[in-house]
Amino acid sequence: MNIESFDLERWQSVHEHQVEINLSESGVHPLRLRELVGAGDLEDLLEQELGYPQTNGTIPLRERIAAMYDGATAANVLVTNGGSEANFVTCWHLVEPGDEVVVIQPTYMQIPGLARSFGATVREVWLEPRLVDHAGQSGPGGSRGPADGLRSPARWRLDLGEVRAAVTPHTRLIAVCNPNNPTGARLDEAEVAELSAIAADTGCWLLADEIYRGAELDGRLSSSAWGRHDRVIVTGGLSKTFGLPGLRIGWIAGPAEVIDRLWGRHDYTTIAPGALNDRLARLALEPSRRQRLVARTRKRLRNNQAIVQAWAGEHQTVQQVPPEAGGVTLIRYAGSRPSARLAETLRAQQGVLVVPGIHFGLEHHLRVGIGGEPDPLHRGLARLGDLLRSASGPLASETSPTREH
Numbered sequence: 001m002n003i004e005s006f007d008l009e010r011w012q013s014v015h016e017h018q019v020e021i022n023l024s025e026s027g028v029h030p031l032r033l034r035e036l037v038g039a040g041d042l043e044d045l046l047e048q049e050l051g052y053p054q055t056n057g058t059i060p061l062r063e064r065i066a067a068m069y070d071g072a073t074a075a076n077v078l079v080t081n082g083g084s085e086a087n088f089v090t091c092w093h094l095v096e097p098g099d100e101v102v103v104i105q106p107t108y109m110q111i112p113g114l115a116r117s118f119g120a121t122v123r124e125v126w127l128e129p130r131l132v133d134h135a136g137q138s139g140p141g142g143s144r145g146p147a148d149g150l151r152s153p154a155r156w157r158l159d160l161g162e163v164r165a166a167v168t169p170h171t172r173l174i175a176v177c178n179p180n181n182p183t184g185a186r187l188d189e190a191e192v193a194e195l196s197a198i199a200a201d202t203g204c205w206l207l208a209d210e211i212y213r214g215a216e217l218d219g220r221l222s223s224s225a226w227g228r229h230d231r232v233i234v235t236g237g238l239s240k241t242f243g244l245p246g247l248r249i250g251w252i253a254g255p256a257e258v259i260d261r262l263w264g265r266h267d268y269t270t271i272a273p274g275a276l277n278d279r280l281a282r283l284a285l286e287p288s289r290r291q292r293l294v295a296r297t298r299k300r301l302r303n304n305q306a307i308v309q310a311w312a313g314e315h316q317t318v319q320q321v322p323p324e325a326g327g328v329t330l331i332r333y334a335g336s337r338p339s340a341r342l343a344e345t346l347r348a349q350q351g352v353l354v355v356p357g358i359h360f361g362l363e364h365h366l367r368v369g370i371g372g373e374p375d376p377l378h379r380g381l382a383r384l385g386d387l388l389r390s391a392s393g394p395l396a397s398e399t400s401p402t403r404e405h
Helices: 007-015 039-046 059-066 082-094 110-117 160-166 189-202 256-266 275-284 287-313 339-350 374-389
Strands: 077-080 100-105 121-126 128-132 152-157 171-177 205-209 232-237 250-253 318-320 328-333 365-369
Touching (some): 039 275, 059 077, 059 250, 077 256, 082 110, 082 171, 082 205, 082 232, 082 250, 082 256, 100 110, 110 171, 121 160, 160 189, 189 205, 250 256, 287 318, 287 328, 287 374, 339 365, 339 374
Parallel strands (some): 100 121, 100 171, 205 232
Antiparallel strands (some): 077 250, 128 152, 232 250, 318 328, 328 365
């Protein structure tokens, strides 16, 4: 097996704890333990034995996860060490050499990287920015810079006809991240239903990474692919929407017999979640706490998106399609400077870490986290703006994002 370099994760891992301002983070600012644990919980936590817990997650934790999916029970849930293990175990189980995997791009690059490492061919279908003019009419194509006021990006859209056309008799899996990392786009109910129908009609699996579900800026919960047919698998976790990445709790939701087989793969990886992590996850997903954590996340994202939108409106050299959900946004910038070089200059000279768009196959874009504290976001954007002004002219029209394959 040839495991390809995961450039996105390595870029962040090397630098995120060594910079003054980290805008590469894709979740929301993490909670402190005292914000999660009430005074009445502390004594119980001190009595927690630090042995192996139930290896697929304790029944109380799996029941609380199942409660987020209509009709699910604990038997439909496998607890993993983070959403990354959930995706890994699922791909390991499903993908064989010679298979084809249809991936909705841009995306968090774990699944396409794993698919290629397992010997599959990856077929890409790209989200495209759709535009709105003075009259509110939407349509495809590029856009002028913010200063011209004629057309501006409205949202990223998926052409489901292209998805259906990409599926062949060799397609084993369709993979989607919804809500999407790095664009912040989300599929609506009709789009999720049609994507599920494409998988059902063609006999392939649908893997929906829903790690950002619940992090919607407008407060409307994103549609889940869960339970639409017996070849749908959904992954999630506490890292993004809930602000608890340090607990390393993820999960897989799917048909009970599939979950049992995936548990067998989990036996070969991390075996079990940490006992204390499982206990804390149960606290986090207690319904009233869960609602408070989601409300905290949505408020923070709305406030920080307003900061980014105001900043983008002041710079003719940048453009943003406003995110609908999740802790990240894509910034398109003018000029020919490669995104990796621009991001490295920003890090080395300004102490600000962002993610180069090339790590998602999108050149001339940067991914900026909007889930952190507002003050570093203000300061980091100011430094990014100064750097872009020194290197770019106004943003010109283009028909689509520049991609690298």
